[in-house]
Amino acid sequence: MEISAGLEIVGLALWAKEQEILIINDLHLGYEEVLQRKGILIPKFQVKEILDRLDKIIKKTKPKIILINGDLKHEFATVLKQEWTDSLRLLDFLLKKGLEVIIIKGNHDPIIKPIAEKRNVKIVTEYLIGDVLIVHGDELPKTITTSIKTLIIGHEHPAITIREGSKWERYKCFLKGRWKNKTLIAVPSFNPLLEGTDILKEKLLSPFLDNLAEFKVFIVSKGEVFDFGKLKDLS
Numbered sequence: 534m535e536i537s538a539g540l541e542i543v544g545l546a547l548w549a550k551e552q553e554i555l556i557i558n559d560l561h562l563g564y565e566e567v568l569q570r571k572g573i574l575i576p577k578f579q580v581k582e583i584l585d586r587l588d589k590i591i592k593k594t595k596p597k598i599i600l601i602n603g604d605l606k607h608e609f610a611t612v613l614k615q616e617w618t619d620s621l622r623l624l625d626f627l628l629k630k631g632l633e634v635i636i637i638k639g640n641h642d643p644i645i646k647p648i649a650e651k652r653n654v655k656i657v658t659e660y661l662i663g664d665v666l667i668v669h670g671d672e673l674p675k676t677i678t679t680s681i682k683t684l685i686i687g688h689e690h691p692a693i694t695i696r697e698g699s700k701w702e703r704y705k706c707f708l709k710g711r712w713k714n715k716t717l718i719a720v721p722s723f724n725p726l727l728e729g730t731d732i733l734k735e736k737l738l739s740p741f742l743d744n745l746a747e748f749k750v751f752i753v754s755k756g757e758v759f760d761f762g763k764l765k766d767l768s
């Protein structure tokens with residue numbers, strides 16, 4: 534589904550069709566190890582699930598470049614064993630397909646460099662596609678030129694809880710609204726383990742997102758996209 538001119542939602546990724554660039558964010562690889570250290574035992578299915586989903590999207594879109602818009606791995610202060618293994622597995626999977634991989638630095642990525650350097654992958658703080666600027670979204674950029682019309686961010690992990698009969702289900706969603714005089718698109722986390730921030734109930738994280746009332750919500754469920762209209766009409 535096209536969310537904005539030239540930008541399509543494909544699963545939990547955003548697809549810049551003309552430029553053949555696929556955008557994903559907030560993989561938080563190694564999150565399972567972090568949970569396990571806290572005594573929460575969960576099966577390690579995260580990477581496999583991520584690669585399976587990515588494989589489907591890549592086969593469908595055939596991108597040239599893949600942008601990882603921040604938070605490739607989870608732990609801030611160090612590189613955990615699982616983060617090494619999982620991050621390299623992901624990069625190798627993408628590089629083997631002949632894709633150019635570019636990492637946009639997120640707030641969980643202060644020490645991403647040794648991983649990226651191992652595979653010669655570029656790290657940037659932002660990426661420009663025509664008049665579309667892609668940043669992680671944890672902080673506002675110092676300068677934004679007037680020529681930029683659209684911003685794409687991650688970081689927020691947007692999701693929404695919807696009532697279905699007697700139970701509530703949480704779905705990941707894309708958001709589209711305005712930030713200053715520009716179009717803003719927030720992309721959900723690509724990690725299946727991270728359900729996301731309930732935008733109706735929880736405090737918002739990104740300084741780009743303040744009042745979401747006028748934002749449009751696009752829910753992703755089992756790879757399908759549904760336009761749910763404006764948030765103010767949902768709550």
Ligand SMILES: [Mn+2]
Nearest residue numbers: 604639640688
């Ligand atoms: Mn983040």
